[in-house]
Amino acid sequence: MTPQRRALLDTISDWPGSFTVVDLFERARRRSPRLGLATTYRTVDLLRQSGSVRPLAGEERAAYVRCGPEHHHHLVCLVCGAVEDTDECPLPSPAEIKRRYGFSPESHELEIYGTCGRCA
Numbered sequence: 001m002t003p004q005r006r007a008l009l010d011t012i013s014d015w016p017g018s019f020t021v022v023d024l025f026e027r028a029r030r031r032s033p034r035l036g037l038a039t040t041y042r043t044v045d046l047l048r049q050s051g052s053v054r055p056l057a058g059e060e061r062a063a064y065v066r067c068g069p070e071h072h073h074h075l076v077c078l079v080c081g082a083v084e085d086t087d088e089c090p091l092p093s094p095a096e097i098k099r100r101y102g103f104s105p106e107s108h109e110l111e112i113y114g115t116c117g118r119c120a
Contacts, residue, residue, distance in 0.1 A: 007032035008043045017081040018056055018063040056083075056111050073109075077116035084116070 001009075011028040012019070019027075025040040044064060047053040053064045056076060065074060065083045075084045091097075094105050 002039075004028075004032045004035040004039050005043055007035060008040060012047070012053065012066050015066065017083040018065045018076065020063055024064075054109065057109055074111045075116070076111050076113045077119055078113055079115055079119035082116050082118070086112075 007028045008024065010031060011024060015024075015027075021040055021044050022037075024044065025035065025037050028040065029035045044053060048055065048064070051067060051069060054067045056063045056065055056074065068085075070087070071089065072085045072087050073089065075086055077083075089110070091108060091110070092100070097103055097105050
């Protein structure tokens with residue numbers, strides 16, 4: 001692993017909420033001044049493909065959040081930008097969706113936008 005990729009991974013692991021690729025690049029460059037924007041885009045794309053980061057749906061700007069492999073959703077604060085994982089899932093099970101609609105779901109994503117307890 002290159003020092004530039006290590007700087008990106010360390011920066012993502014320290015990030016408290018959602019981030020854009022440009023935000024990540026600017027912050028990670030403090031750790032690795034030789035980091036390039038193209039490397040940042042490629043690394044975020046690899047992390048997205050592996051499921052380590054996920055784009056947030058409904059964001060005006062392309063924002064990402066770090067993720068683990070377990071099934072979860074996100075609570076996104078519109079005031080401070082904090083992102084919290086939640087394992088609450090209001091959707092019916094895949095079997096129930098299949099029974100009701102004849103549809104076989106593969107996956108789903110859900111972000112709930114609002115105000116966190118610190119900002120309320």
